[in-house]
């Protein structure tokens with residue numbers, strides 16, 4: 001998938017959309033050769049790659065370094081980037097400069113968390129010619145208000161608001177919406193009511209696509225095991241074992257041998 005038009009067409013054609021996050025050049029090259037449809041340089045980069053406790057520490061500059069690295073490895077896929085914490089709350093000039101940097105680094109679309117006060121500015125960004133992806137449910141930039149990384153939309157009031165927000169985001173011009181940590185019946189309903197594709201994470205099987213953090217699905221995030229996460233590789237153990245094997249080989253003078261040496 002190369003453009004946001006392909007994204008919208010997928011929903012019309014009933015084809016599911018697969019996405020992973022990506023933060024660096026080498027994994028971008030592997031993803032580029034895979035059949036994964038699109039890539040998100042998420043603000044989760046602050047947690048996964050830099051060890052911060054929340055996504056609040058993702059800065060424009062941090063995002064841009066990672067977007068540029070990913071872009072150099074990604075020839076053939078749509079690249080979406082998160083708008084980091086508060087970049088849309090410091091005035092239009094700051095926002096447009098931030099988007100300018102993200103797009104020049106290589107993003108083709110921008111993802112923004114939440115609806116409410118964002119509707120008008122999303123309209124403005126879309127009219128400017130920049131594709132915007134929405135993000136509802138568990139919006140990690142609001143973790144301190146939400147009181148943790150929890151399931152959202154649990155009662156009628158909250159689920160009605162989420163459906164209403166999703167419709168507002170579609171009307172504002174979003175080409176797609178991420179639904180994070182919602183009961184599957186709610187994300188099913190939202191998906192049915194919208195004409196733009198929904199991409200789920202912890203939102204059940206009825207969204208138009210799925211996204212996982214690359215390191216999570218590769219099993220590299222050792223202790224991270226939310227219910228929604230399926231690990232496709234035992235990455236942590238495989239890497240740990242390889243490191244220990246190399247260490248053993250060095251200490252026992254098994255590596256390098258003469259075939260790995262020069263005359």
Ligand SMILES: Nc1nc(=O)c2c([nH]1)NC[C@@H]1CN(c3ccc(C(=O)N[C@@H](CCC(=O)O)C(=O)O)cc3)CN21
Pocket residue numbers: 044047048055140149150151181202213216221224225226227228
């Ligand atoms: N590595 C990584 N993967 C992610 O998916 C991710 C991040 N980081 N950082 C930003 C947010 C935070 N996310 C999270 C974090 C924790 C849970 C979690 O603990 N879920 C449990 C408890 C749910 C509850 O209490 O309602 C679960 O079993 O789903 C879920 C999503 C998703 N995002």
Ligand SMILES: CC(C)C(=O)C(=O)O
Pocket residue numbers: 021040041042043044045055082178180201211212213
């Ligand atoms: C989990 C996805 C949707 C995200 O926003 C991120 O990785 O930052």
Ligand SMILES: [Mg+2]
Pocket residue numbers: 042043044055082140
């Ligand atoms: Mg994010």
